[in-house]
Amino acid sequence: MSGRRRRPALSARTSARGRGSPPRGSTHQRSKGRTPFDVDALLDDPATRIVVCCGSGGVGKTTTAAALGLRAAERGRSVVVLTIDPARRLAQALGLDELDNTPRPVKGHRGEGRLEAMMLDMKRTFDEVVESHASQAKARQILDNPFYIALSSSFAGTQEYMAMEKLGQLHARAETDASWDLIIVDTPPSRSALDFLDAPEHLASLLDGRFVRMLLAPARGPARLLSVGLGVVTAALNKVLGAQVLTDMQTFIAACDTLFGGFRQRAEATYALLQAAGTAFVVVATPEADALREATYFVERLSNEHMPLAGLVVNRVQDVMTPSLSASAAEQAAERLADHHPDEYEATAGLLLVHAERARLRQRQDRLRKGFAGAHPEVPTVGLAALAGDVHDLDGLRRVGDLLAAG
Amino acid sequence: MSDWPRVRLHVVTGKGGTGKTTVAAALALGLAREGRRVLLCEAEGRQGIAHLFDVEPLPYEERLIAVAPGEGEVLALAIDAEAALLEYLDMYYRLGRAGRALDRFGVIDFATTIAPGVRDVLLTGKVFEAFRRRDRDGRPVYDHIVLDAAPTGRITRFLNVNHEVAGLAKVGPIRKQADGIMQVLQSRGTAVHLVTLLEDMPVQETADAIGELTAADLPIGGIVVNQARSSPLTAATRKSVAEGTLDLAELIPGLSAAGLDDLPVGPEGLAGGLLAGAGEHVERLELEDGLLADVEGLDRPVYRLPQLGDGIDLAALYELADALCEQGMA
Numbered sequence: 092m093s094g095r096r097r098r099p100a101l102s103a104r105t106s107a108r109g110r111g112s113p114p115r116g117s118t119h120q121r122s123k124g125r126t127p128f129d130v131d132a133l134l135d136d137p138a139t140r141i142v143v144c145c146g147s148g149g150v151g152k153t154t155t156a157a158a159l160g161l162r163a164a165e166r167g168r169s170v171v172v173l174t175i176d177p178a179r180r181l182a183q184a185l186g187l188d189e190l191d192n193t194p195r196p197v198k199g200h201r202g203e204g205r206l207e208a209m210m211l212d213m214k215r216t217f218d219e220v221v222e223s224h225a226s227q228a229k230a231r232q233i234l235d236n237p238f239y240i241a242l243s244s245s246f247a248g249t250q251e252y253m254a255m256e257k258l259g260q261l262h263a264r265a266e267t268d269a270s271w272d273l274i275i276v277d278t279p280p281s282r283s284a285l286d287f288l289d290a291p292e293h294l295a296s297l298l299d300g301r302f303v304r305m306l307l308a309p310a311r312g313p314a315r316l317l318s319v320g321l322g323v324v325t326a327a328l329n330k331v332l333g334a335q336v337l338t339d340m341q342t343f344i345a346a347c348d349t350l351f352g353g354f355r356q357r358a359e360a361t362y363a364l365l366q367a368a369g370t371a372f373v374v375v376a377t378p379e380a381d382a383l384r385e386a387t388y389f390v391e392r393l394s395n396e397h398m399p400l401a402g403l404v405v406n407r408v409q410d411v412m413t414p415s416l417s418a419s420a421a422e423q424a425a426e427r428l429a430d431h432h433p434d435e436y437e438a439t440a441g442l443l444l445v446h447a448e449r450a451r452l453r454q455r456q457d458r459l460r461k462g463f464a465g466a467h468p469e470v471p472t473v474g475l476a477a478l479a480g481d482v483h484d485l486d487g488l489r490r491v492g493d494l495l496a497a498g
Numbered sequence: 499m500s501d502w503p504r505v506r507l508h509v510v511t512g513k514g515g516t517g518k519t520t521v522a523a524a525l526a527l528g529l530a531r532e533g534r535r536v537l538l539c540e541a542e543g544r545q546g547i548a549h550l551f552d553v554e555p556l557p558y559e560e561r562l563i564a565v566a567p568g569e570g571e572v573l574a575l576a577i578d579a580e581a582a583l584l585e586y587l588d589m590y591y592r593l594g595r596a597g598r599a600l601d602r603f604g605v606i607d608f609a610t611t612i613a614p615g616v617r618d619v620l621l622t623g624k625v626f627e628a629f630r631r632r633d634r635d636g637r638p639v640y641d642h643i644v645l646d647a648a649p650t651g652r653i654t655r656f657l658n659v660n661h662e663v664a665g666l667a668k669v670g671p672i673r674k675q676a677d678g679i680m681q682v683l684q685s686r687g688t689a690v691h692l693v694t695l696l697e698d699m700p701v702q703e704t705a706d707a708i709g710e711l712t713a714a715d716l717p718i719g720g721i722v723v724n725q726a727r728s729s730p731l732t733a734a735t736r737k738s739v740a741e742g743t744l745d746l747a748e749l750i751p752g753l754s755a756a757g758l759d760d761l762p763v764g765p766e767g768l769a770g771g772l773l774a775g776a777g778e779h780v781e782r783l784e785l786e787d788g789l790l791a792d793v794e795g796l797d798r799p800v801y802r803l804p805q806l807g808d809g810i811d812l813a814a815l816y817e818l819a820d821a822l823c824e825q826g827m828a
Contacts, residue, residue, distance in 0.1 A: 149514040178698065180698075382515075410775075411775070412771035412772070413767070413768055413772065413775075415761050416758070416768065424757065427755075435755070437732055438738070438744060438748060439753060440756075441735045445772070445775055446771075446776075449775055480785055
């Protein structure tokens, strides 16, 4: 694929910013055979202005984003973390019980830096876009239309689109009043990690598409030729949906006519922001086939789109305390005990079997990760041991941050 | 004997990452036993079924994907909203030319993406069509249909098509179609099963989804606890690990007896490592026990599927299907 051609550009970029350099010190020794991901170098580099955490659903994106944000703040940066859909207790830990769609300070972090966090309110963000682009009367008309209501609250791409919109707003604010020098964004829990890159463009093209333009200007000049086709189209739609629907649709489209140029422009501006020099993507995965497959698509896509990839975080790696004892050796040893000493050493045999299970799981995870590293050896990677419980306070996030930095 | 003798439409939902596609596939295999014919549908466009069965991406057409003991068959279908709309237009309105015009003008994309609920009506509508389809002798073509549906966060909205289109189409064919679908979905012939892991978020989302489904009058089926851990430890060992009373010295003679004296870490190091690993294992078990109690508190039949160390392949799917049959889900 064309991703292959672009790789030199990617690695030139990374090394120019002090990443991707050979491991320094002993902390990196554990990730043998892979390019280590130096998280602290990324967070400390003042050139890093936006970090986007992406990956498929359920891999720990939000926790990773929050942990990176806390760590950056405790290392002296002024950070805002934009979360999409945090688990309740994590939200509480970040002080996100108020849903007012603006960043609020997080209490309890250490050091000189600043940490603020917010949770995206998709509908409110969309309403604000409408209100800021249309007259009051027109805005009301749009906000009340059933198509708008559906679009702003249930269309699968709206969350992605609004997350990017909010990122644009935060970025603009950071540029004007220096509220923050680092924005960390979590991405929506979409079925595919790529959705959030494509949704804004898809939505913009729908609202700006040929059909919409035709409905707006059915019989003007050269469009008259098309309107023969349009007659067939509207007749068909009337038949299937009922006349009311088409009227609503036309009202909606006519009402937000002024927005359409805006939608496309905004989608393009967001895309440009994601390609900008201060942006870094962190791809999050778990050591499972599905999640790593998504991560692979994503890495290739970023490369094709000239979007800077900082590294891959692999969450929930099985920790094995005594790697010198293989899974099969432990199983055989437990079997020997059961065969030769059936009534003794019950605890030892049990512990050996526990180890065998854990070591076998780790073996499978290593194999999957090797598959990824084989295809993309240039991607800096850090693995995180599975924690026994869920993270739901700043101490937990701090621990995750330490693990991320330790590699 | 199945716990769901009257159910023909099994909807499977779960939070992302809980393995709902795997469970849907295992359930389809289980239901197909004894010569039954089952349709396994996917509505999210991920081609998860194709990945799971390791076959080429599925087209918009029903095709045989696996067989079950006793000449049972599982057919698979990846439902695509745009293809479903064109098919629908063609079937009900013979919109040959107009259908193509709609596509050319981007109307199909517009309608399936933005028009509220239309996408879901189309997706569930296809399932509804397969559900009602009969052969020449008037018998249903499929004994069971398993739908790998939207994740828990969106499942109620996905199934509650009637409500979704109500604000949009008050009359007309789409509305009539939605009413028909709703009738099937709310009947005793349907059950919405929820897949969860024993982790905080999925259990919480399962509880939330049950509340929402109940409010929408949608029939709730069982809860499948996926990747449930079993422990090789005896109760006594587990207790002593949990309480921290298991001594390194107790373990070392066993390690010698098992012939593990000459590892580079030495017997002390090995015993320490095993004990630390067992400590994490037991801590996780305790957390999971707490969450399992929460799941059982939801007052639905609970089925457990084991964690399979070697990942999911066809053999594993049959194994999971066995487990579901033994526990009465299929």
